């Protein structure tokens with residue numbers, strides 16, 4: 001090993017000689033990266049899953065409005081809808097919300113339909129008879145129920161339905177299905193006591209995506225009380241919500257970075273007499289300024305990249321294996337949008353790069369710059 | 385006699401322009417002959433360390449010229465100055481200036497780390513020098529655990545690793561008893577017989593009264609009092 005290799009080796013031994021100082025810096029550094037990248041991982045995973053979910057949703061969801069509120073929609077609309085040019089498949093959907101006092105949680109109850117049969121992400125199968133149901137992972141966990149277990153839902157003071165769990169959605173479909181209870185259409189209609197000629201809403205596919213807004217206009221004209229919700233609008237809305245929340249996250253983010261900068265600055269200006277003396281000795285025994293700066297660069301780079309990677313791995317494990325447990329209280333607002341679920345690991349490389357440039361780079365600079373002054377001055381100071 | 389180092393009217397001013405401006409040495413013109421032992425003698429504050437630093441390319445003079453092997457180094461850019469320093473001089477500092485926490489071997493090889501010398505060769509050189517200075521048994525010991533005399537030998541070993549033509553020593557016996565001082569002088573004279581030029585700054589009679597000192601340059605108040613060729 002020659003020149004630069006030996007300088008790197010020496011940098012490592014120098015770090016080891018100042019174990020306590022460097023270790024405590026590495027702990028703070030790793031912790032900061034762990035927190036920041038946990039936030040980034042989590043929000044990015046939420047966003048990716050949501051947009052993926054929206055991608056599979058129908059072009060138009062038609063709701064019936066009354067007094068500004070969402071109401072049941074007459075199924076006879078379907079006849080008129082199929083007469084509109086450009087309209088593809090039309091499907092009435094039956095679903096509703098249910099507050100489960102037993103577990104103090106909201107479930108979404110939904111009738112099994114054609115589209116859903118495509119879902120492969122299930123242990124067991126979809127319900128086929130009126131006494132069967134399939135539930136999301138979150139619901140199963142809350143009720144501590146498994147396949148073939150009984151599942152009660154209480155309707156009124158005395159009424160209740162008793163279903164058997166025949167399927168549980170797998171974790172991979174968590175964001176779609178976590179709070180879901182799927183049953184047959186008949187048992188759902190009975191449970192919610194819905195009139196036979198009404199559905200919750202109607203989904204409308206459009207053959208040519210360019211015609212979506214035109215079709216939506218025609219629908220509005222045909223049913224002035226209805227509200228067509230376009231997939232594109234939904235995506236835009238979610239995007240805005242994410243950007244808004246992203247703004248809050250960003251504020252926290254820069255707060256943390258600012259604190260980190262102060263920490264770095266403090267460390268940087270704190271080049272002590274002993275370090276200064278060592279630089280003088282190295283120069284006096286024949287090291288060039290560039291050699292000294294190379295040394296300081298590697299000292300900084302090893303601590304910074306080591307801490308960065310440690311923080312990243314901690315964040316990954318925290319978010320994707322431990323369900324971001326430590327962040328949950330901070331990001332409570334998210335649960336309005338999402339049930340708690342195990343996020344899938346989606347990572348935005350770009351964000352990692354930004355984080356890298358905002359932390360590792362300034363740290364390395366702060367390791368090199370203050371040594372600069374000592375390194376360019378004459379080494380004769382060490383002689384006294 | 386062939387002069388390996390020559391100064392012409394060299395002055396050094398510290399804190400120039402400030403209230404505590406100090407003229408450490410002024411108009412110093414001396415010659416150091418190749419292969420000889422030269423002593424810079426003088427009371428405390430007379431400018432010995434300052435002159436030694438200038439000769440050894442540790443800093444540049446405020447005024448005057450310094451020739452090393454016939455080349456004026458006073459105005460050389462820092463990179464070249466470092467190069468001359470590394471190739472020509474080995475320093476033994478008054479306080480040894482070893483790096484605490486590193487072993488004897490590491491301290492001795494440190495000057496060679498940034499060079500392109502191959503690792504095996506570097507270690508062979510180090511082993512040879514440690515052997516010569518009777519430090520082989522202490523090779524893996526951290527320097528702060530050593531006695532003063534041993535630390536000085538490590539400092540000598542480090543000064544020798546670059547195989548310099550000139551060894552500069554500042555007050556080498558200031559912290560040593562008579563026995564250790566004699567040991568030091570034995571090492572120095574043996575280096576001298578190998579052909580090295582030696583310059584020692586000191587006010588210790590034990591050194592400058594030795595018969596084998598070739599040349600004494602006496603300093604007072606930053607100037608050369610007299611240069612006597614013995």
Ligand SMILES: Nc1ncnc2c1ncn2[C@@H]1O[C@H](COP(=O)(O)OP(=O)(O)OP(=O)(O)O)[C@@H](O)[C@H]1O
Nearest residue numbers: 398399406407408427428429430431432433434435
């Ligand atoms: N870096 C510096 N900054 C300011 N003054 C200095 C500096 N170096 C030396 N001096 C001053 O220059 C003068 C000469 O100092 P120098 O150390 O060269 O003397 P010396 O002969 O080596 O003395 P000693 O025997 O005490 O080591 C002293 O007055 C000292 O205070």
Ligand SMILES: [Mg+2]
Nearest residue numbers: 432433434554
């Ligand atoms: Mg001195």
